[in-house]
Amino acid sequence: MNTSTTSLQKLRKAIEISEKIVALEQELQEVMGGIGGESLPASSVSTPARRGRPPKARQVQETNTTAAPVKAGKKTRRKRVISPEARAKMADAQRRRWAKAKR
Numbered sequence: 001m002n003t004s005t006t007s008l009q010k011l012r013k014a015i016e017i018s019e020k021i022v023a024l025e026q027e028l029q030e031v032m033g034g035i036g037g038e039s040l041p042a043s044s045v046s047t048p049a050r051r052g053r054p055p056k057a058r059q060v061q062e063t064n065t066t067a068a069p070v071k072a073g074k075k076t077r078r079k080r081v082i083s084p085e086a087r088a089k090m091a092d093a094q095r096r097r098w099a100k101a102k103r
Contacts, residue, residue: 082090
């Protein structure tokens with residue numbers, strides 16, 4: 001009987017806390033709604049800001065708004081080409097590094 005009484009008390013306490021949270025969220029919306037002219041959605045109140053690197057779409061948008069306008073007559077750089085001899089030297093050097101690491 002004692003365990004059911006304590007679990008019932010815990011349940012009542014949880015309901016009381018959740019009701020307080022709802023009341024505080026409504027009060028926050030009223031306060032914030034008066035400042036900006038429109039109320040905040042409930043999802044923005046309960047979810048924290050996203051952390052980490054922003055999505056690519058946001059990066060592109062921010063880059064376009066802060067970057068200087070590109071001139072139409074500006075030439076673009078050509079892609080560099082590596083000769084077959086240079087490519088072979090680089091591959092040989094990398095093979096040597098791999099062989100040294102295996103030892």
